[in-house]
């Protein structure tokens with residue numbers, strides 16, 4: 001059987017998929033390259049991911065893009081503690097993944113860009129402040145969901161936590177003030193404190 005191939009550099013959303021593969025203990029090949037090399041626009045790569053973005057995976061004949069969807073696929077396929085144990089857990093893992101992608105990701109990225117990623121002259125603290133204000137609603141939802149539990153479902157670290165913390169973690173990396181949400185910050189520390197998160201991000 002051919003080995004799983006993960007395409008993309010550690011300092012892209014590929015780190016989410018590498019994190020999942022490491023947590024699952026998978027044997028995989030890592031095609032480690034950044035989109036800035038132009039490598040996502042070649043005919044060979046576009047045949048794998050027509051969006052020309054990272055990450056993408058090849059698992060036998062199957063090609064997949066979308067980091068969070070790839071993780072749901074891998075967790076469902078390889079199971080163990082990371083994967084959903086029944087339909088309810090599959091529903092919850094899907095819910096939190098879609099929620100992170102639609103309610104949190106683009107706003108957190110705006111904050112991150114304007115705090116850290118853009119060249120200093122292009123950063124705008126007013127954009128960070130507006131993003132921080134817009135995140136209050138979803139972060140309050142996540143904080144409440146974690147009021148009486150350590151993890152989002154099943155009393156253990158799963159794909160739901162991995163996908164959601166990988167996205168919400170951008171708010172922490174952007175150094176937004178998260179002190180109003182203590183359950184959320186404790187959970188983020190639990191998830192992002194895992195050794196394999198650090199390894200997935202390249203050390």
Ligand SMILES: N[C@@H](CCC(=O)N[C@@H](CS)C(=O)NCC(=O)O)C(=O)O
Pocket residue numbers: 011012013014035040052053054055065066067068
């Ligand atoms: N929703 C996609 C986003 C993919 C994406 O935009 N990846 C970035 C790297 S983190 C990329 O490849 N950007 C290069 C480009 O857009 O040309 C996912 O989660 O996989």
